[in-house]
Amino acid sequence: MADATVTDLYEVTMALSYLREDMVRPATFSCFVRRLPPERGFLIAAGVESVLDHLAGFRVRHDDIEVFAQALQRPARELAPLADLRFTGEVRAVPEGRVVLANEPLLEITAPLPEAQLVETYVLNQLSHQTALASKAVRCVLAAQGRPVVDFSLRRTHGTEVAHTVARLGAMAGFAGTSNVAAAHAEDLPAIGTMAHSYVEAFEDEEAAFTAFALCHPGPVTFLVDTYDTASGVAAAARVLTALGRGDGSAIRLDSGDLGRLSRRARAMLDNAGLPQVRIVASGGLDEYAVHDLVASGAPIDVYAVGTRVGVSADAPALDSAYKLVAYDGRPVMKLSSAKATAPGRKQVFRRPGCHDVIGLADEPPPTDGVPLLETMMRAGRRGTPRDRRADAHRRLLADVAELPGTARRIRSPEPVRATVSHQLSVLSERVQRRTEREILAPFGADG
CATH class of the missing domain: 3.20.20.70 (Aldolase class I)
Structure with a gap:
């Protein structure tokens, strides 16, 4: 069973505050890599199975409450709202072994806000580390010819x-x-x-x-x-x-x-x-x-x-990965921080020939030559598909890597393939940005 205490402390403090404020409506968080490391033309998705196993067994038990209380130096009774919290949400993810590009969601979680927040650290840990290792490994296979x-x-x-x-x-x-x-x-x-x-x-x-x-x-x-x-x-x-x-x-x-x-x-x-x-x-x-x-x-x-x-993936041991809120209670949201802005809304990646992908909204139709990459793997906190077989992941990997341009597969000085953004996602991003600037930043002037 999963250990709920494998998390950063601020996930606990935020989840507790959400519960006290009754902010328990569905929230969607998107996990993606902002930029590929140097000398990488692509990444290989990995870690999804570990995340699904963790979420399927996730539960905040009495012993976890005691650990949280000790960390916060507060009486355990004050953390009672967290007791018996389980993961009851939906997970849409890229199957392991598939090629992924910068800014493409590896995984999206939609769940009551406290649940989706509390699992962030574990999700990032597994997806980031395993994706880095898998990407290093496949480059060795390519190099060996x-x-x-x-x-x-x-x-x-x-x-x-x-x-x-x-x-x-x-x-x-x-x-x-x-x-x-x-x-x-x-x-x-x-x-x-x-x-x-x-x-x-x-x-x-x-x-x-x-x-x-x-x-x-x-x-x-x-x-x-x-x-x-x-x-x-x-x-x-x-x-x-x-x-x-x-x-x-x-x-x-x-x-x-x-x-x-x-x-x-x-x-x-x-x-x-x-x-x-x-x-x-x-x-x-x-x-x-x-x-x-x-x-x-x-x-x-x-x-x-x-x-x-x-x-240890020595030349690129860490990925510039993020787990960002993109919607809450049906309202798309975005971060506007310089160099770290995020796109709002639940998303889908449409795989096109040559891995010239399009990042769009989850409910928009795919391009005529594109197929959806993210699959629904968990509903209501339960896995909806059997555990993925390594042979299937290997088969997907071979097909996707073969589809990449040769310049992206190069070991030295590769040229990464870059995904484009759909018109619908661009329009939504502009609309949410204008709304955010009008409602939040306007009172503070142009400089925010």
Whole structure:
């Protein structure tokens, strides 16, 4: 069950005030990313399933009231209006795996105002983080150009729960497996591993280490060959694989140094030893940029293992995301702050060929060549659709990414696709802005 205390304190203070003022009419909040991070041509929607699970179990219990009261340094009885509050609203969201662009709603919640407010923090946390990770992962797959990519991030992600999320999202993006045993088991993924330098160091020499490892583990094995000197490690691996007849399906792993140069030398040595079937796995601080450069250089690397930089989305660990009120009690509202203005009203995104999307109002007809992107996933606080399957999310991802212009898919210096705004939404925005300026700002003069 969900924990209602996983929220920012000001969500509690606002929700309590709304309840005391009897402001419990339906409110719509829209969650979107204002601007894409540098070097991103698109994003991949993720985190929706986590949000739906949280909302379906959301309830403010007695213990939560005690926690809120302690945080506010107030008697628990004063927070009684929050007791037993549940999420009873509607959720419309972009299914996981779909391409999303700047300013497009990832999700919209319509619920009684206190409920919609109190869940803001969790919604933003899950959508922002998982979308950032999924977008990083799919860029690695694009960079590899058909070569397998595997997840080695567990030891350096920001917590074990995040590591599980990285493994799941990597699989959604097209990763071939993960080193994370727990995640592999839970998500039905291939578990992939080799050996550490410490294993090699524990033996008298590399050949003894490789022999012991191969005798312990039947079937294909992967030897880490750069503990001391890469060339000597490759030679030792070749001798052991040849002597034991274990070349088919086996591999060597390069984890440091000039991976392009070393992979070429290793490939030549393996081929000369009669082991052309032995693959080369590369790891060691790789991300989509490094993979892209290695592939572009023609490095004979068969598998890329990505870890730290991908598991924390190192170059873009946070998204400029927002969760903004766009309507209350049937009245569209908007924020006018400089550089952070929002568009009013419940919205829909219409996906057009090439992902040249149109952001419009939820009740307007789609363009002739557009289809709605946001789907209703929860009504009256209950999920209206089965839990999404990763295979379906992967299928959607493949279709959407293929639809993107090549310039948006580029790893370096991509050109983001930009959504346009429908005429109806533009008209509503202008009308609400004029009303807001007339009713709220006029008494203070032009400068507000």
